[in-house]
């Protein structure tokens with residue numbers, strides 16, 4: 001099929017490349033000329049495993065093109081809206097400026113029978129509003145909402161082999177068009193839920209709210225574990241064996257961050273309040289608060305470990321991204337901890353395999369070091385905040401020879417306390433004795 005993808009950020013660039021990989025004829029559109037230039041040259045403007053390979057092969061074959069001109073999308077049969085919905089300062093509601101601008105920019109170019117498919121995470125009610133607008137200004141086109149569940153780091157796989165497909169549609173024709181696009185996944189047995197607009201929009205925010213709640217639940221247990229001497233990692237293993245609970249997303253640590261979970265739960269609360277149902281999701285404010293307390297806990301542990309003050313102490317911060325296998329530092333707990341420690345006078349050296357360029361742009365006041373060894377050299381305190389495999393695999397004896405003082409805070413509970421302690425380290429995990 002002929003497809004356009006409007007918005008070429010993490011979501012759109014991956015979606016466009018994956019659709020081309022599946023054999024569709026795709027054009028990616030974005031207002032950012034630099035980004036479009038990079039993508040057209042086959043270079044992703046961000047780090048995502050597997051993306052360079054499919055982007056290069058699709059651009060080389062001509063199945064994937066990029067443009068800053070919306071008119072170049074005119075001959076597409078299906079248009080995916082994949083622009084961002086950032087958090088509005090103050091209200092925390094989702095900012096729909098980019099969705100509305102992309103939609104209005106697209107309208108004059110819609111061919112007869114074209115299908116506009118929303119992928120962005122939006123407040124429930126947005127699709128109904130856009131469908132009403134479409135009926136007024138382009139009644140020859142239709143709208144569907146098809147939320148995206150991809151995880152950064154696994155984005156290519158999650159797009160090509162999704163867990164499930166959700167279509168919010170007004171009629172069978174739109175569902176049939178989406179079936180044609182996702183034929184390969186459907187043939188492989190991917191479950192597909194066809195529903196109305198509101199349910200499709202809610203599926204996405206409900207899924208993210210559930211995941212965030214699961215993480216904050218285990219982090220709340222970590223707080224109790226800290227008060228009682230229990231071990232939250234063993235607790236998670238034990239409750240995770242109950243298939244109704246499941247072990248995934250029960251890793252206690254410095255908490256969740258990124259461009260989705262934090263802003264999505266806040267936007268969901270804001271939307272529920274607008275709907276007069278704020279009470280129904282009041283617990284999400286607690287989920288957010290527990291999450292932010294964990295960042296503070298790491299900072300407090302650092303201060304305690306340094307005898308009451310980190311002032312002028314050299315702290316090696318391992319990780320700046322919100323999770324491994326990504327260069328994304330949006331709402332990153334790791335970077336937040338680094339900034340707070342710096343604010344307390346610490347001599348912070350932050351390192352990360354992929355995130356330093358983005359971190360520098362956001363927080364130029366921090367010192368960065370690309371080499372893990374150099375970041376560790378002379379440190380009074382080591383704080384692991386993003387569980388990149390190279391940090392998980394650090395050898396405590398080797399690191400011991402680099403640092404000035406042997407104290408480590410494992411903000412992701414990924415180091416083995418026994419081997420670090422037996423190599424002479426003072427080890428602090430989160431929610432572990």
Ligand code: UDX
Pocket residue numbers: 148149150151152153208211215248249250251252253254255256257258259260261322323
């Ligand atoms: C998330 C959803 O998983 C995805 O389905 C949705 O489409 C977008 O938002 P993503 O933001 O890429 O994806 O990251 P995810 O893997 O969900 O991790 C989110 C955050 O939670 C990370 O900061 C991660 O470190 C943290 N996390 C995750 C935990 O602290 N503990 C866990 O057990 C799992």
